[in-house]
Structures are given as C-alpha cells and as structure tokens.
Amino acid sequence: MKDNGKFFVGLGGVALVVTYLIWTGVSQTMIYYLTPVELIARVEQDPTFHHVGVKVSGRVERGSWNRAEDELLHHFTVTDLIDESVRFPVEYRDILPDTFNDTENVDVVVEGRFREDGVFEATIVLAKCGSRYEATAEELLG
Amino acid sequence: MILLGELALWIALPVGIWGAVAGFVGGRKERGDLVLSAEYSVYAVFLLLILTSVGIITAFVTDSFEYWYVANYSNRELPTFYKVSGLWAGQRGSLVFWALLLSFFSSAAVFTNRAKNREFMPYVAGILLTISSFFLVVLLFADVNPFERLPFAPADGRGLNPQLQNYWMTIHPPTLYLGFTAFTIPFAFAMSALLSGKLDTRWIVITRRWTLLSWFFLANGIIFGMRWAYEELGWGGFWFWDPVENASVLPWLTATAFLHSIQIQENRGMLKVWNMGLVTLTFLLTIFATFLTRSGLIESVHTFAENTTIAFIFLAFMGLMAGVSILLIAWRYPHLKSENQIQSFLSRESAFLFNNLILLGAAFTIMWGTLFPLITEGLTGTAIAVGPPFFNRVNLPIGLALLALMGIGPVIAWRRASRRNLVKNFRMPVLVGVMVIGALFLRGVHHGMALLTFGLSAFVMTIIIVEFVKGTKARARIEGEGYFPAFYHLVSRNRRRWGGYIVHVGVVMIFTAFAGVAFNREVLQTIDPGETITIESPFGHEYVLTYQGLSSPRGENMVRQAVALMTVARNGRPVESLRAEKVLYVKWESSPITNVGVNSYILEDLYLILENVNDLNGAFENDAGAQRATFKVQVNVLVGWIWYGGFVITLGGIIAMWPSRGSTTPAPRSKTKTEGERPALAARS
Numbered sequence: 001m002k003d004n005g006k007f008f009v010g011l012g013g014v015a016l017v018v019t020y021l022i023w024t025g026v027s028q029t030m031i032y033y034l035t036p037v038e039l040i041a042r043v044e045q046d047p048t049f050h051h052v053g054v055k056v057s058g059r060v061e062r063g064s065w066n067r068a069e070d071e072l073l074h075h076f077t078v079t080d081l082i083d084e085s086v087r088f089p090v091e092y093r094d095i096l097p098d099t100f101n102d103t104e105n106v107d108v109v110v111e112g113r114f115r116e117d118g119v120f121e122a123t124i125v126l127a128k129c130g131s132r133y134e135a136t137a138e139e140l141l142g
Numbered sequence: 143m144i145l146l147g148e149l150a151l152w153i154a155l156p157v158g159i160w161g162a163v164a165g166f167v168g169g170r171k172e173r174g175d176l177v178l179s180a181e182y183s184v185y186a187v188f189l190l191l192i193l194t195s196v197g198i199i200t201a202f203v204t205d206s207f208e209y210w211y212v213a214n215y216s217n218r219e220l221p222t223f224y225k226v227s228g229l230w231a232g233q234r235g236s237l238v239f240w241a242l243l244l245s246f247f248s249s250a251a252v253f254t255n256r257a258k259n260r261e262f263m264p265y266v267a268g269i270l271l272t273i274s275s276f277f278l279v280v281l282l283f284a285d286v287n288p289f290e291r292l293p294f295a296p297a298d299g300r301g302l303n304p305q306l307q308n309y310w311m312t313i314h315p316p317t318l319y320l321g322f323t324a325f326t327i328p329f330a331f332a333m334s335a336l337l338s339g340k341l342d343t344r345w346i347v348i349t350r351r352w353t354l355l356s357w358f359f360l361a362n363g364i365i366f367g368m369r370w371a372y373e374e375l376g377w378g379g380f381w382f383w384d385p386v387e388n389a390s391v392l393p394w395l396t397a398t399a400f401l402h403s404i405q406i407q408e409n410r411g412m413l414k415v416w417n418m419g420l421v422t423l424t425f426l427l428t429i430f431a432t433f434l435t436r437s438g439l440i441e442s443v444h445t446f447a448e449n450t451t452i453a454f455i456f457l458a459f460m461g462l463m464a465g466v467s468i469l470l471i472a473w474r475y476p477h478l479k480s481e482n483q484i485q486s487f488l489s490r491e492s493a494f495l496f497n498n499l500i501l502l503g504a505a506f507t508i509m510w511g512t513l514f515p516l517i518t519e520g521l522t523g524t525a526i527a528v529g530p531p532f533f534n535r536v537n538l539p540i541g542l543a544l545l546a547l548m549g550i551g552p553v554i555a556w557r558r559a560s561r562r563n564l565v566k567n568f569r570m571p572v573l574v575g576v577m578v579i580g581a582l583f584l585r586g587v588h589h590g591m592a593l594l595t596f597g598l599s600a601f602v603m604t605i606i607i608v609e610f611v612k613g614t615k616a617r618a619r620i621e622g623e624g625y626f627p628a629f630y631h632l633v634s635r636n637r638r639r640w641g642g643y644i645v646h647v648g649v650v651m652i653f654t655a656f657a658g659v660a661f662n663r664e665v666l667q668t669i670d671p672g673e674t675i676t677i678e679s680p681f682g683h684e685y686v687l688t689y690q691g692l693s694s695p696r697g698e699n700m701v702r703q704a705v706a707l708m709t710v711a712r713n714g715r716p717v718e719s720l721r722a723e724k725v726l727y728v729k730w731e732s733s734p735i736t737n738v739g740v741n742s743y744i745l746e747d748l749y750l751i752l753e754n755v756n757d758l759n760g761a762f763e764n765d766a767g768a769q770r771a772t773f774k775v776q777v778n779v780l781v782g783w784i785w786y787g788g789f790v791i792t793l794g795g796i797i798a799m800w801p802s803r804g805s806t807t808p809a810p811r812s813k814t815k816t817e818g819e820r821p822a823l824a825a826r827s
Contacts, residue, residue: 021540025536026511030532031526034525055527094666
C-alpha cells in the first residue's frame, strides 16, 4: 500500500508535467484566429494588435495576385468571407500552396502580423479551394 | 450493376438492424437460432456492401455522370486506376468504404471466433452490427447517399482533385481506414466480455491480436500520409499538425498504450478497468477521426464539405457509445478488481504505466491543441489557435521520455528491479548513448535536443541488440544449435516479444529522422538556363545544380506540363538529374500542381521544387524565351529514415502478428516468478 502511494505521486507528477507543458506551450505560441472584419475592428480598438501574431481566414480577391519578376515576394488581397468590402493587402515571401489562385473563390488562412501600414505580412498561407471540392447541381450544369 | 448496388445499400440497413437486435436478444435469452441469425446477418451485410461498392466503382468506370458523386470526383480522361479510387476519394464513397471494411473485419472476426469463443458471439455480432447500422443510417439519411442522381447527366465530370492523383494518396486513406475499422473488433469483444461477464483473459487475447492488426494499419496509414505530403504537397515537409492528421494519430497513441498495458494485465492481473477504458477510448477516437474529417467543424486541408447533419449524428453516436461503455464498465466493476499491486517504482509494471500515461498525455495535448480554437471560441467568443510551434514544443519532451522508456521497459524486471538488474542491463547502453552524444558533439553537432534524441536512440538500439544477442547465444548454448537457427527459433518461439522489439527499432529510426529536421538546409533562387544553384549539405559535401531548361511533354489526363531539368553534381562528381514540374490537369486548368524532384541518399534527400515559372504559359508553349524560373532546393536530413523505419515497423508487426501454431490461449500466469527472472517466459503466446 505504501508503495502505491508513492506511485500515485508519480502519476500526479506526469499529469503536472503535461499540464505545465500545455500551459507554457499555449501561452507562448497561441495566436488569435480572426476574420478580416474582426481583425480591422481589433486593430482600431487596440493598436498594439499590430505587433501580435494573428491568423486570419478570408478569401483571395479575384485578380489581385501579383509577383514582380525575379522578386520572391507575392502580393494579393484578402477579403472577408461575408462583408467583401473589408479587405487588406498581403505580402508573402515563400512558396504558395498549389490550391492557391486568384481566378476562383479560394479561401485562405494567412498567418502573420498586420503591420501599421495596413499590409499583412504573412509567414504561412494555407489555401482551400472550397468550391472545387463539391459542386451543386446548378454548377455542374453551368 | 449500379442499381443493384443502390438496392443492396437499402437492404443492408434492415438486415444490420435485425442482426443487431437478434444478437442482443439471442445473447440474453440464450436463443441459439437468433444468435445464428445474427452471425449470418454479419456476413450478409458484408456481401451487400460488396455489391454497393462494386456498384459505385462501376458508376465511376462507366463514366455515369448522372450520379452526383461521380460527376464531382471523376472525368472521362481520368486513368482507370484513379476512377476505382473514386470509391474513397470523397465524403460519400468513403463512408461506404468505411462500412465495407468494417463489415469485412466483422465477418472475419465472427468467422474465426464463432467456434472457439462461442459465448462472446451474440454480443460481438450485436455490437458490430449496431455500429455498421449507424454508418448505413448516415449514408442513407444524412444527405450523403452516393447514389443520388442529378436531374440531368452532365457531359463530363468535374475531375478528381489532382493532389489525389498520386500513388501514395490512393493507398494512404484505405490503409488508415483499415486501421480505424479494425479497432471496432477489440471494442466489440471488450463490450461483449462486459455484457456476458466472461472477464477472464480470453477477451484480452482476442483483442490483443486485433489491436495489433489495427495498430499496424494505422502506423502504415500515417506513414503513407507523410510520404504523400512529402512528395505531393511540395513544401518540403512531411507533417503539418493539421487537425485531421492529428485525429489519425490520437487512436494510434491510445492503441499503443493499450498494447503495452494489456501485458501488465496478462502478467500481473492489474489495470483491468484501465484497459477497458483504453479500448473504449481508442474506439471512440477512431470515430472522432472520421467525425472531424466529415463534419467540417474545424478548418483543415483534409475536410470534406461542411455537413452539420453528419456532425450532429456523429456527436450523438459518440456520446451514446461513451455512455453505454462507461455504464457497462461501472456495472462490472466488482469483477475488474486488480489481483496485484505495484510493488516498486523500479519495475516493469511501473515503466509500462509511465509509458501509458505519457502516451495518453501526448494524445491529450494533441487533442487539446486541435480543439483549442473551438474551446476558446465557445468560452470567450474569440477563437485562439495554436499551430505547429505548440505541438512541436510540447511533444518534444514527451517524445524523448517515450524514447527513454522504450529502452528501459523491455529489460527492467517485473515487480521490483534489483540494483544488480539495473546495473547489469543499463551500464553498457548508457555508455553507448553517452559516447554517441560525445562523438557527434565533437563532429560539430551542437543542437541540444537532436543530440539528446540521437543519444537516447543509441541507448535503445543497444538494449535491443544486446537482448537479441543474449537470447541467441543462450539458445545456441542450451539447444546446441548454430547461431542462425538459434536466432530463428528464438524469434519464432516468442514472436510477440521479438516482433515488438523490431517494431521498436523502426520507431527509433523514425524518431531519429524527426531529429534530422533540425539540420535541414534550403536555398531559394531565380535563375536562367545554364545558371547554377549551390547548396551545402550539413554532412560537409556540396551539391551544384545546373538548370538545363524547361520542356513541355504531354502526359495522361494532363492539359499541359512544364518540366524543369537540373543536372546535379555532388562534390564535382555528376549524380542523377532532378526533374521538377508544374502540371495542369484536365478540369483543373486554373491551378497548376507542383511535382517535386527528389534524389534520396541514405542520410539525406536532395529535394527540388519548381516554385514559379515567370512566364508559365510561354513555357507550356515551349517558348525558348520563357525559361526563367524560381527554384527552392532543400537538403532534408535523415528524412528517408521515416520510410525505412516504416518498413521495419511493418516487418516487426508481421512477425508479431503471424499466427503461431497451436494454442491462442495465454500461458497461465506464473505465481512463483521471482525477482529478476527473465519475463519473456510468461509472455509467450
């Protein structure tokens, strides 16, 4: 019985360590996950939000993508999924996923920092071409 | 054929429900005729689902675009191989496929156990058919019927997502599904042991084998998925920490925990409730994985279209299953008392228990991180996400602890390890581990966590090798055999143990490969034909890649492709050239797909991505002026060891699962075992 008690101390120890890992892990790596509308509202309310890492899900505006020749910097505009008048430019310096394009309604999640000059500096871009996965009957007919 | 398939799907549901009811009632009232009927229902559902699947495949192969599902996932020019894979390419087909595999395993379980484990059968059949019926209800009533017709027949389908047109992608989902569905069998036997009150070690023995099978498929499915991500997604990595990837790892982690903790139950009669809990949890996690993929509840690259009906049905089902399982365990709690207690911290039981806790801890952190946006949004209204940095950070120490336990567990004594046992078994492996760290440090490896991983890997490998050598030598001496026959007999007499060690070797290789990521190098550069990119490997040699230009050959189901050719020199000596491509698939003209080029060596991969072609349309036209392009070149250190490790795991898994001649009953637990005795004798199966 005595040893079992010791054992439970061990179990508690493991549980504590895991909790600690999660706690510090979350507090040091968490990022806000917002829509463009929420992002703009937040930044107006609290300008320090420009310095916080955020993740924003929106849609690539059609025809907005460009990339200067030889420059490894992509520019495109992201709009809100609901209110399309809310939009901001994005800069991204790495390889875009294959699913990314600016000719269809492509949903993206951009992760990075919303700079004071109103440009979103992305470090990660994930794209999902929602309309491409499944179509309605009307779309098939069209 | 298609109509027959549709009809079969509708017939399967009542048959399944009837069989489930017959099983439960037959079991309670001990009515042999009803039980027999339930067993036949299991077979019948399997046959009906074969017809359904054949129907769907026929619809794909015959380009029957009047079916919504076919129109969305195929096109005329799609190679037949990929048309067949349409069965699991989308939401609707994959649900059928899931049910098919489940009914296949159900039939296999009933067929192989109905004679020797008669008393489990009624409930096993009942539970399996309940779960099958659940999937059939989803298929028929949740707006995902694969046979739904369009009001017209389009001339052509919309085509298969080109990222799915890859060899690994055709085998990754089925393998994973095999793993998920196979775990339903352990769950069914566990629940039926609770229902029938037959709680001796028999259900454990049956369950153990099926768990191993499920675990084996899950491990392979996850590794195939990594391979696909590495080759197809074209970003140079193999793991995203994407919600769906995470969801597939969760049951694997808990199944791993279970495979270890049942050994404690078999050898020491402890942890009975814990094991029941692990079986239930793992089963629920397999359902959770498919729920996450199908509900669209969490943003993921894997999810199918959002479907709230399915989300609701799945949640209700998981809740019901969890509730019933907990009630059953509580009901039989008096029969699940421990026969022994842990005697010492320094014992194998204790090592296994810590292994269990840490595996569950890992599962918990991954689940937490995956659901974090949902939790925070529910609580505060603002979603907060955690990404790869969180998962890597948290799971690194957890992984290292597991690695250490992988060395300690197999050689520490049961009950209470003596000082002699510890010194004898661990002196040399610790020494080897420390020496490996020292040697690597002197060679210029200064990454702390990577060094620790390599050191621990060396520690574990030494322990395993010593075990094999000792076992072989002892056998050769006692039986008077040569070393090779002695080795063969050693392994074949106790496949589970030695197969398990081989699996450990594979896992260690994969851990080593993960540590290799710390040393990856990459270069991003825009060049014209004739120009070169130079990249230095962390091993000291240098690659020079010379761009030879773009060409535009025709390929199957492709509109166009641009293929960049690079000749490669390693330290000045020419080696195999690399091809990197941008491909436009039929029906997917707006998104060119990137195909990477890889040269694999034992310790590293040279990995080439065609990032961008300045004038892609010009390149497609073979325009000589449109050749300037941007490349990313990577040296990915040790990445091949994931695939080699996967191969070793497969080998070890097959050895461990290979049916042994004769009995499947466990050796009786020895009551006379003394301290420090080799435990292998009792673990024979």
